[in-house]
Amino acid sequence: MRIGVVTFPGSNSDVDALNALAVAGVEPVSLWHESPDLHGVAGVILPGGFAYGDYLRAGVIARFSPVMRGVTDFAAKGGLVLGICNGFQVLAESRLVPGALLRNRSLRFASKIIAIKPQRLDSAFTNKATGAPLHMPIAHGEGCYYADEATLDALEAKGQILFRYVRADGAPALDPDDPANPNGSLRAIAGVCNEAGNVAGLMPHPERMSESILGSDDGMQLIRSFVESAAAWETAR
Amino acid sequence: MSEFRFAVNVLPKPGILDPQGRAVELSLPHLKVTTVSRVRVGRRVELTVTADAESAARAVVDGLAKELLSNPLIETYAIELLEATSSAVSTAKVTGS
Numbered sequence: 250m251r252i253g254v255v256t257f258p259g260s261n262s263d264v265d266a267l268n269a270l271a272v273a274g275v276e277p278v279s280l281w282h283e284s285p286d287l288h289g290v291a292g293v294i295l296p297g298g299f300a301y302g303d304y305l306r307a308g309v310i311a312r313f314s315p316v317m318r319g320v321t322d323f324a325a326k327g328g329l330v331l332g333i334c335n336g337f338q339v340l341a342e343s344r345l346v347p348g349a350l351l352r353n354r355s356l357r358f359a360s361k362i363i364a365i366k367p368q369r370l371d372s373a374f375t376n377k378a379t380g381a382p383l384h385m386p387i388a389h390g391e392g393c394y395y396a397d398e399a400t401l402d403a404l405e406a407k408g409q410i411l412f413r414y415v416r417a418d419g420a421p422a423l424d425p426d427d428p429a430n431p432n433g434s435l436r437a438i439a440g441v442c443n444e445a446g447n448v449a450g451l452m453p454h455p456e457r458m459s460e461s462i463l464g465s466d467d468g469m470q471l472i473r474s475f476v477e478s479a480a481a482w483e484t485a486r
Numbered sequence: 487m488s489e490f491r492f493a494v495n496v497l498p499k500p501g502i503l504d505p506q507g508r509a510v511e512l513s514l515p516h517l518k519v520t521t522v523s524r525v526r527v528g529r530r531v532e533l534t535v536t537a538d539a540e541s542a543a544r545a546v547v548d549g550l551a552k553e554l555l556s557n558p559l560i561e562t563y564a565i566e567l568l569e570a571t572s573s574a575v576s577t578a579k580v581t582g583s
Binding site for chain 2: 395
């Protein structure tokens with residue numbers, strides 16, 4: 250099975266994502282931003298980085314790139330799309346997932362290992378996770394998740410909040426000033442999915458924790474979930 | 487055809503956390519300024535549109551402001567006309583006809 254990883258000018262975690270896919274035992278396919286052709290892949294990852302320099306707002310210029318036409322069509326057909334960090338920002342700006350990612354409340358670029366907890370284990374992106382907190386790196390300046398109160402309530406009700414930042418005791422870091430909530434995200438949201446459940450974004454980097462030699466393979470729980478869900482989608486099609 | 491120069495002023499929506507505005511505000515005591523509050527930091531984009539009429543030019547800018555220059559979830563924008571000039575090309579055409 251083939252899974253694509255988009256490279257935008259300024260992507261910097263695309264090779265890590267390709268590597269994580271290879272570790273998961275699938276054929277990674279590099280997709281270039283200038284073409285809407287996804288080469289028949291069964292799933293797409295939008296990787297971390299600074300697409301188009303993140304000028305204007307993080308992710309917005311990438312939204313209008315040719316490859317995003319292909320990704321939007323693919324998502325509309327039910328194909329699985331995972332946005333990591335900058336990829337999450339691109340999905341939010343493209344309105345493929347709800348909400349927006351604001352400048353970190355601290356105004357600092359946050360680069361450290363944090364803990365997140367999957368909020369449900371029956372989604373395409375979490376169905377191979379154990380449910381325990383996952384430790385992964387974050388590296389972003391604009392990761393403060395924002396949506397208005399009505400949208401946040403709807404996300405909770407529909408199970409679209411996939412990941413929350415958690416404290417050492419495993420409780421969600423709901424206070425935006427809690428150090429375990431590294432960017433001040435509302436309701437400690439680290440990742441969400443669309444209503445259909447086939448497009449998801451998160452700020453932490455599972456692909457950078459995909460092998461024990463990298464410090465941990467916590468991220469593989471999410472990569473495996475995504476890969477196996479994409480395989481099931483391709484088979485069912 | 488004429489050229490219309492616009493500014494699009496983008497600001498965080500009221501109620502949206504604006505850490506940059508807050509950082510500026512927190513610096514004010516260092517300047518011994520105590521009479522300034524409610525600082526908001528946004529972005530200003532200036533651009534020129536070639537069009538027959540101001541209304542057509544403004545419609546182009548409005549579309550761009552909504553789709554690209556601002557994110558309506560978190561920002562508001564205001565469009566300001568800075569200058570309207572007849573372009574050299576259209577002047578030549580008018581002269582030639």
